[in-house]
Amino acid sequence: MIENRSLEQRVLNIDLSRKSIEWQAISRDDERNYLGGRGIAAALLARSLSGPIDPLSPDAPLIFSMGTMTGTNTPMSGRSNVTFVSPATRLYCKANVGGHFGLYCKLHGADYIRITGRAEEPTYVWIGDDGIELRSAGEFWGKGVRGATAALEAIHGQDINVACIGPAGKNLVRIAAVMSSVYNAAARGGGGAVMGSKNLKAIALSRPKRGLTPHDVSLFRDVQAEMRAALYQDTMSDSYYTYGTAASVDLMNETDTLPSYNFQRGSIETIEELTSQYWNEKKLLKGRIGCASCIYSCHRFIRIEEGPYRGAYSAGPEYETVSALGSGPAVDSIGAVQRSNELCNDLGLDTISAGGVIQWAMECAERGVLPPEMYEGLDLSFGSAEAITVLPGMIARREGLGDVLADGVAEAARRIGGESWKWAVHTRGLEQSRVETRGTMGYALAFAVNPRGPDHLHTECIAEFGMTPEMKDLIEKITGSAELARPDTTEKRAEIVRWHEDIYAVSDALGLCAFISTAAYGASPERCARLFQAMTGIETTEETVMRAGRRIVTLERLINLVLGWKEDPSQYAPWRLMNETIDMSGNENLILDETTMKGMVQAYYDLHGWDRETGIPGSTVLEDLELGEFSSKESPC
Amino acid sequence: MKRMMIRQEQCTGCESCVLSCAFAHHDTFALDWSCIQIVRHEEQGEFTPRVCIQCEERFCVAVCPVDALSVDPEVGAIRIDIDACIGCRACETACPYGAIHFVDERSVPVICDLCGGQPACVATCQKPGAIRYGEAGETE
Numbered sequence: 001m002i003e004n005r006s007l008e009q010r011v012l013n014i015d016l017s018r019k020s021i022e023w024q025a026i027s028r029d030d031e032r033n034y035l036g037g038r039g040i041a042a043a044l045l046a047r048s049l050s051g052p053i054d055p056l057s058p059d060a061p062l063i064f065s066m067g068t069m070t071g072t073n074t075p076m077s078g079r080s081n082v083t084f085v086s087p088a089t090r091l092y093c094k095a096n097v098g099g100h101f102g103l104y105c106k107l108h109g110a111d112y113i114r115i116t117g118r119a120e121e122p123t124y125v126w127i128g129d130d131g132i133e134l135r136s137a138g139e140f141w142g143k144g145v146r147g148a149t150a151a152l153e154a155i156h157g158q159d160i161n162v163a164c165i166g167p168a169g170k171n172l173v174r175i176a177a178v179m180s181s182v183y184n185a186a187a188r189g190g191g192g193a194v195m196g197s198k199n200l201k202a203i204a205l206s207r208p209k210r211g212l213t214p215h216d217v218s219l220f221r222d223v224q225a226e227m228r229a230a231l232y233q234d235t236m237s238d239s240y241y242t243y244g245t246a247a248s249v250d251l252m253n254e255t256d257t258l259p260s261y262n263f264q265r266g267s268i269e270t271i272e273e274l275t276s277q278y279w280n281e282k283k284l285l286k287g288r289i290g291c292a293s294c295i296y297s298c299h300r301f302i303r304i305e306e307g308p309y310r311g312a313y314s315a316g317p318e319y320e321t322v323s324a325l326g327s328g329p330a331v332d333s334i335g336a337v338q339r340s341n342e343l344c345n346d347l348g349l350d351t352i353s354a355g356g357v358i359q360w361a362m363e364c365a366e367r368g369v370l371p372p373e374m375y376e377g378l379d380l381s382f383g384s385a386e387a388i389t390v391l392p393g394m395i396a397r398r399e400g401l402g403d404v405l406a407d408g409v410a411e412a413a414r415r416i417g418g419e420s421w422k423w424a425v426h427t428r429g430l431e432q433s434r435v436e437t438r439g440t441m442g443y444a445l446a447f448a449v450n451p452r453g454p455d456h457l458h459t460e461c462i463a464e465f466g467m468t469p470e471m472k473d474l475i476e477k478i479t480g481s482a483e484l485a486r487p488d489t490t491e492k493r494a495e496i497v498r499w500h501e502d503i504y505a506v507s508d509a510l511g512l513c514a515f516i517s518t519a520a521y522g523a524s525p526e527r528c529a530r531l532f533q534a535m536t537g538i539e540t541t542e543e544t545v546m547r548a549g550r551r552i553v554t555l556e557r558l559i560n561l562v563l564g565w566k567e568d569p570s571q572y573a574p575w576r577l578m579n580e581t582i583d584m585s586g587n588e589n590l591i592l593d594e595t596t597m598k599g600m601v602q603a604y605y606d607l608h609g610w611d612r613e614t615g616i617p618g619s620t621v622l623e624d625l626e627l628g629e630f631s632s633k634e635s636p637c
Numbered sequence: 638m639k640r641m642m643i644r645q646e647q648c649t650g651c652e653s654c655v656l657s658c659a660f661a662h663h664d665t666f667a668l669d670w671s672c673i674q675i676v677r678h679e680e681q682g683e684f685t686p687r688v689c690i691q692c693e694e695r696f697c698v699a700v701c702p703v704d705a706l707s708v709d710p711e712v713g714a715i716r717i718d719i720d721a722c723i724g725c726r727a728c729e730t731a732c733p734y735g736a737i738h739f740v741d742e743r744s745v746p747v748i749c750d751l752c753g754g755q756p757a758c759v760a761t762c763q764k765p766g767a768i769r770y771g772e773a774g775e776t777e
Binding site: 288 | 656
């Protein structure tokens with residue numbers, strides 16, 4: 001007989017100090033209000049906070065959350081989130097991750113795993129068919145992600161799934177990632193350091209035996225088949241499959257929109273090797289990797305077969321990595337970039353931040369701010385393949401210059417001093433992801449109001465570029481005019497950003513990949529609502545599901561207020577982007593000036609009904625969104 | 638006659654096929670109950686789908702000591718006589734493609750039935766195209 005897990009969502013609470021393991025049910029109200037995944041994780045975090053907290057203290061929770069649709073064959077539903085207070089920003093952070101970890105957790109009945117406390121000794125959590133155990137990770141505590149996964153497979157068998165940290169997390173590097181299924185990173189914000197601070201090396205799961213049956217099988221079948229058909233027909237689907245996320249690198253370089261030389265330029269001299277077209281043509285592409293239930297397979301698997309980096313292999317590099325470790329430090333060799341990517345993945349480092357600190361160090365060296373004795377023997381000039389392949393190890397092990405860079409670019413600039421803070425491209429401690437936001441106003445606003453910092457993965461409003469018919473249709477739906485599908489205007493950016501924020505929160509809660517709710521639009525609000533209803537039995541409409549998205553976004557703002565966030569116009573974008581111009585083809589002297597940014601942010605606050613000066617959601621908004629439970633948390637501590 | 642065809646190098650390991658098979662047959666997403674399984678080697682980015690390919694030899698049928706397995710004349714899939722099967726697992730051992738498995742405590746084999754000629758797994762593998770259902774030699 002098939003044994004099904006219950007449809008009731010549950011939290012697996014693990015206190016590593018007390019060595020306790022307890023299950024807790026999620027209420028039906030929480031499911032209705034926060035949908036699942038990122039939403040319920042935010043509610044769990046909010047309820048545990050009463051003020052600012054040391055992110056690396058035992059009390060700070062680390063919450064893994066699986067999407068409500070994860071564990072099913074809903075297209076692209078294999079995503080999960082890791083939620084924590086970021087050691088980089090000391091603010092709210094959720095890092096989204098693919099792979100198969102979420103699928104395994106979900107079918108084991110663990111919709112959420114909340115880790116608190118600190119183990120006395122290096123530990124891993126084993127979730128097997130016979131129960132859950134805390135076991136010693138002493139023998140592989142210092143190993144890389146591949147080595148640790150192999151060690152766990154040797155103990156438990158080949159068909160397990162693992163989320164773990166590498167040496168970077170162990171050494172409390174604040175740009176450390178939580179890795180899952182070997183190559184998938186919950187990268188941003190330093191979740192790996194939070195896990196390391198708990199002496200937790202890994203969570204490993206056996207291949208689950210139990211099944212999961214949606215509440216309404218017939219409706220579920222209809223919606224997912226409809227969604228699948230829509231996704232296959234989407235203009236972007238061939239591109240994601242054929243070229244992955246780095247499909248447009250050559251075009252971006254040509255139009256000077258590819259962040260290069262630490263955001264000083266928009267292109268590098270030679271781009272050919274960093275394009276996925278080149279990887280395909282030269283047969284470096286050895287295969288594609290799909291997250292659970294993915295039907296696009298954007299994830300590459302690249303192996304280098306010639307030159308000094310022969311033998312380097314890894315999943316990726318993704319677009320972000322190509323720019324962070326390639327164009328950013330001005331390295332044009334795919335061999336070097338893939339070796340660096342491989343190292344970051346194995347050491348458990350966020351490639352965006354690792355690239356961010358490396359290119360900052362290069363600029364410091366070029367400008368004579370970095371004491372030469374700090375990098376003796378290392379070529380730290382822009383274009384140095386040596387720098388991007390040596391520094392990840394030094395950062396993860398906190399050796400020499402690596403120790404300076406290990407706490408992120410903001411802290412590194414504080415330590416090095418001088419004017420180095422000006423080219424530390426971050427806000428509030430998080431390195432900007434690889435988007436040139438000078439000239440892309442929707443992105444600029446989205447980055448300014450993103451609760452985790454200047455980054456694309458809360459609100460990727462790529463539709464503002466209007467590259468496909470679907471993108472233009474969406475902009476017309478949101479703003480009333482397809483003409484506004486252009487990134488160089490501030491008009492209606494607040495509306496565009498808020499729509500994307502809402503649907504992103506919904507898709508993160510349901511466990512759906514960002515690409516189907518933004519770039520491909522197969523997961524329309526209406527389909528998300530029907531899917532959620534089919535799965536849970538909770539009556540849901542397009543309006544209520546988007547309202548839940550807005551509730552999640554608002555709750556994340558409340559969490560940040562509790563953690564000490566304050567409105568600060570100087571933090572709308574990194575200093576460089578607000579004070580230095582950049583030229584793109586056809587557009588010169590682009591800059592994010594404070595007045596323009598403030599205008600967009602205030603329009604966004606007005607749209608939310610938040611205070612336009614302080615960014616604080618008032619009591620009316622909280623009552624309207626049924627967030628009264630958190631009303632005492634609206635004032636900053 | 639149409640048959641299942643595997644292009645292992647195209648498989649991305651997403652398991653859409655595994656989940657869809659279990660759901661099509663049992664209304665549940667239970668991995669073990671899927672007729673198609675994937676051997677995963679994530680570190681090397683290699684994934685191998687294992688499913689009945691309706692081979693010419695039909696080793697499983699030949700080896701069954703109680704004639705519980707036969708070939709469906711319409712679609713060519715293996716049919717299982719549940720009442721006759723004694724759960725000896727000889728078919729599992731005989732299949733050179735590793736396409737037959739048993740779920741713990743279950744006495745009958747899990748073997749692809751081609752969903753009556755419209756395999757649910759194939760419908761989910763349109764993009765990578767690692768599993769296809771068609772005539773041998775047929776172009777895409």
